[in-house]
Structure formats: structure tokens, C-alpha cells
Amino acid sequence: MAEITAQREHLRLCLALHRVLAAEGGTTCFSPYSVASALGLVYQAARGSTADELRALLSEDEPDIAKQLELLADAAVLDTGRDGEEPVIAVSNTLWAWDQLRLNDDFGADLAAWPGAKLAHAPFVTDPEGAREAINADVARTTRDLITELVPSGAVTVDTVASLVNALYLKAAWRNPFAVAQTTDGVFHTPGGDRTVPMMRQVEQLGYAEADGWRAAVLPAAGGVQAVVLLPDAAASSAAASGAAPASALATAESSLDADTLSGLLDGVRTRRVSLRLPRVDVGMNVSLNSALGELGVAELFTPDADLTGLSDDPRLLVSDALHESVLKLDEDGLEGAAATAMMIRLTSVSVEEPVSFVVDRPFLLLVRHTTTGAVYFLARVTDPT
Known part of the structure; x- marks a missing residue:
């Protein structure tokens, strides 16, 4: 019964997101598997009403998303051993983090339960473009170069400190291939x-x-x-x-x-x-999911009210962008598809008041001290900084 409920919940998410993305008509293509994985990762980082919104979308009839995680994990393993070309599936679920971001140990344990889970560091604050390139290169490896620019230029800024990324690649031959001569x-x-x-x-x-x-x-x-x-x-x-x-x-x-x-x-x-x-089918999509998720009730995640303290004790985290790209091809031999979803996480100020101006453009005193004991390592009086 639990398995049937999980399947129904997954179909409900599929159709809900499809209805929003297809509202303008025309061809659309997205990966419910990849989106559900990325949302599931964020759910495990979320607390309070932020988590409630995500759970309501992912698992309306269950108190948590455990059965959804089980469904996604089972789907990451394909049957093998039969005659014919072996199918290929590759799944990665990666937390990319700035090395100065304090991560909660509990989140590391939650992450380990996901297929293809790993923690990687990227120089978000010091080298935003380098961090973007590292994420895109990792996604390209998983997707066999079908997706090479998931994170576009400008999506990583000096305020970005983490990204939760799912990537998926799938290739399988038909049991009954089409004869090319019949096309x-x-x-x-x-x-x-x-x-x-x-x-x-x-x-x-x-x-x-x-x-x-x-x-x-x-x-x-x-x-x-x-x-x-x-x-x-x-x-x-x-x-x-x-x-x-x-x-x-x-x-x-x-x-x-x-x-x-x-x-x-x-x-x-x-x-x-x-x-x-x-x-023959050759379709794809590259889209920000922010507004679509907002229409489906996941809104707080993108605001300063977001609570991602399951990931880090820092209360200033929010998701700036939910990026998704997918590719799907069907021909006489079989199907090949790839998808990736990235939840870009940045720091925001807790207070919305105007910042205090502090311009050090005249002589000043400088202390270098030990935070815990208060011991002063250096005291300088600076009248000329050079």
C-alpha cells in the first residue's frame, strides 16, 4: 500500500508541475525525477514552514518524504543481465558548499541516503565563475555531455555559498527496436x-x-x-x-x-x-522553476523568511534560483535522456534596515585578537596603511 501511495504522490507531482510548465502551450520537457530529487534535498535542509511547503508538494498524504526517497533510490537501479545492449543510468546528488559555510553534521547523514550522494567544495565567494564551472563540469560528466551549462553565467555571485544539484542520465534500447528501413x-x-x-x-x-x-x-x-x-x-x-x-x-x-x-x-x-x-523525438527544456514552484505553493524558500537551518546554523540562507535543464531523444534503437536541477543557495541579510556606512578612509586603531579568550595578538595605530 505504501508503495502504491508513493507512486501516486510522484504522479501527482509530475502532473502538477507539467500543468504549470505547459500552461503557455507548445513543447515542454522536464524530469520529475530530477526535480523531485532536488526538492527532496532542499526539504531535508529546510525547517518550519519552509519544510511544510516542500513536503506538501512532494508528499501530500505522508508525514515526511521517506517513501519518495525510497522510490527515487529504487529507480536509480536498473535490471541487467538480459540479452541485448545493457541499459545505462547515472544519478548524482551533490551538495556543493563554500568551505567557510558551517554545515550541520545531520545534513551530511541525510545526504548519504541519496543515490550518488557526495559533498564537494567550490570557491563560491572568492571565485564565483570557478564555482559555476566546477558544477557544470560535474553535471556534464554525469549526463554524458548532454547538459553542459546547467548553471548560466551570472547565476553564481559573491553571495552564493552552496548549491544542491541532482543530475540524471538514462539510456536504454527498445526490447522491440524499430526497423530503420520502415521509417x-x-x-x-x-x-x-x-x-x-x-x-x-x-x-x-x-x-x-x-x-x-x-x-x-x-x-x-x-x-x-x-x-x-x-x-x-x-x-x-x-x-x-x-x-x-x-x-x-x-x-x-x-x-x-x-x-x-x-x-x-x-x-x-x-x-x-x-x-x-x-x-522520432528530440526535445529539451532549460527553465527557472522559481515561479512554477511558487504557483504550486513553494514560495517561502525563495524569500528571506526561508529556514534552511537543517543545512547550516546560519539563518541567512535562501534559495536564489531553482534551475532545471532536460534533454530527451527517441529513435529507432531506443531512448536517451539527461536532466539536471540545481538549487542555488545564497546568503541574505537578516535585517532589512539600511546598512551602517563604515568607510575607513582616515587614521584608525586595529586589534588582532583571539575571539574566545580576548587575547590581543596585535594592536596597531594606522595613520598610513601603506
């Missing part, structure tokens, strides 16, 4: 008009279901991976056929697609002979 040009009805695209074809025993205005075809891949194609059924598509924009049929059907509906559709999949025509 021919076909018409695809886009919102901007009909386009001619390479259309893959096969007739195979595949998983198939129809329910609640949707049809589903399931393409099995190596390692226990599968691609599920969801298509509004013929009745839902009639508006597009009569001259409405092709995207309108999808948008209409999406409006009523919730976790229960999708779970029911997937549970109803049965094997039958399917004549499938599917275009």
Missing part, C-alpha cells in the same frame, strides 16, 4: 500547421490501454524502463480534425488528467497487437 516521412499536425517528419513504424505486441478519453501505448526498453505514449482518443481529437488547433485537443484532455486518472490508465494496460507510428 518514412509522415505528416505531424503541429499547432503551427502540418509538418513532414520521420515517422517510425512497427507492428508488435505492446502494452495498450484506453480510458477516460486517453489511449496509451507502452514501449518496453532494457533494464525495466518503458516509454508510455499518451494520446487523446479519437473523440477528444475531433475538434482538431474539424479545424481547431491540434494543441487544443491535447489541452482539453490534459485539463482533466490527474494522478488517479493516470494511475487507472496505467493499471489498465494489457498486451495486444499494436500497429504503431511514432515520430
Whole structure:
């Protein structure tokens, strides 16, 4: 029962975030796995109402996210040993920290439970660009160079002191590959008009279901991976056929697609002979998730009211940017995808009052002392600093 609840919660997050990101129409592509991982890491750093907002999004029906972490950890291991090309999955969950940031030991223990967990240091304050390059290079290694610039120029400043980063790479061959010779040009009805695209074809025993205005075809891949194609059924598509924009049929059907509906559709999949025509797919997305997460109830995380004292006792931490990039490709041989999500954490002032001006531009006294005992190592009277 707990496993079923975790799956439903994960689907709920998938669809909630999809609904926000797809609101403007057009093609979107993101990784719920990567986003859920990054949010889970931040949740374990959060306390108080900041944590409550994150938990409500990640695990509405559970008191914590333990089952979600278990689901994500299990999904990081693929089945192997069958005939054919071995699947590849790589997952990393990294805390990048400035070496002067005081980290809580408890967070290190929490981090260790995540797949591919590691702690790394970067010179955020002294060399922001060097820190950015280090994070991007590590993400590129995990994603096999499919994602090389997750953190854009300017996203790391002298106030940035940490980043929680998930990266994912997945490659799996179809159990029933498409014959390249069978791929021919076909018409695809886009919102901007009909386009001619390479259309893959096969007739195979595949998983198939129809329910609640949707049809589903399931393409099995190596390692226990599968691609599920969801298509509004013929009745839902009639508006597009009569001259409405092709995207309108999808948008209409999406409006009523919730976790229960999708779970029911997937549970109803049965094997039958399917004549499938599917275009090659090569899509991706590079987006800040700040506003999307705000619409889903995660808002305090990005304000000075954020409580990230699970990560560090310093009360001035907040998330400045939630960065996400994804790439997904489907062809005759199989699928390949990569995604990464970075929660950029910076210091902010506890007080919102104007800072006191302290300009040392005239002679002064200087003490160098031991903080605990008060012993003075040096006392200088400076009338000329050079």
C-alpha cells in the first residue's frame, strides 16, 4: 500500500508541475525525477514552514518524504543481465558548499541516503565563475555531455555559498527496436500547421490501454524502463480534425488528467497487437522553476523568511534560483535522456534596515585578537596603511 501511495504522490507531482510548465502551450520537457530529487534535498535542509511547503508538494498524504526517497533510490537501479545492449543510468546528488559555510553534521547523514550522494567544495565567494564551472563540469560528466551549462553565467555571485544539484542520465534500447528501413516521412499536425517528419513504424505486441478519453501505448526498453505514449482518443481529437488547433485537443484532455486518472490508465494496460507510428523525438527544456514552484505553493524558500537551518546554523540562507535543464531523444534503437536541477543557495541579510556606512578612509586603531579568550595578538595605530 505504501508503495502504491508513493507512486501516486510522484504522479501527482509530475502532473502538477507539467500543468504549470505547459500552461503557455507548445513543447515542454522536464524530469520529475530530477526535480523531485532536488526538492527532496532542499526539504531535508529546510525547517518550519519552509519544510511544510516542500513536503506538501512532494508528499501530500505522508508525514515526511521517506517513501519518495525510497522510490527515487529504487529507480536509480536498473535490471541487467538480459540479452541485448545493457541499459545505462547515472544519478548524482551533490551538495556543493563554500568551505567557510558551517554545515550541520545531520545534513551530511541525510545526504548519504541519496543515490550518488557526495559533498564537494567550490570557491563560491572568492571565485564565483570557478564555482559555476566546477558544477557544470560535474553535471556534464554525469549526463554524458548532454547538459553542459546547467548553471548560466551570472547565476553564481559573491553571495552564493552552496548549491544542491541532482543530475540524471538514462539510456536504454527498445526490447522491440524499430526497423530503420520502415521509417518514412509522415505528416505531424503541429499547432503551427502540418509538418513532414520521420515517422517510425512497427507492428508488435505492446502494452495498450484506453480510458477516460486517453489511449496509451507502452514501449518496453532494457533494464525495466518503458516509454508510455499518451494520446487523446479519437473523440477528444475531433475538434482538431474539424479545424481547431491540434494543441487544443491535447489541452482539453490534459485539463482533466490527474494522478488517479493516470494511475487507472496505467493499471489498465494489457498486451495486444499494436500497429504503431511514432515520430522520432528530440526535445529539451532549460527553465527557472522559481515561479512554477511558487504557483504550486513553494514560495517561502525563495524569500528571506526561508529556514534552511537543517543545512547550516546560519539563518541567512535562501534559495536564489531553482534551475532545471532536460534533454530527451527517441529513435529507432531506443531512448536517451539527461536532466539536471540545481538549487542555488545564497546568503541574505537578516535585517532589512539600511546598512551602517563604515568607510575607513582616515587614521584608525586595529586589534588582532583571539575571539574566545580576548587575547590581543596585535594592536596597531594606522595613520598610513601603506
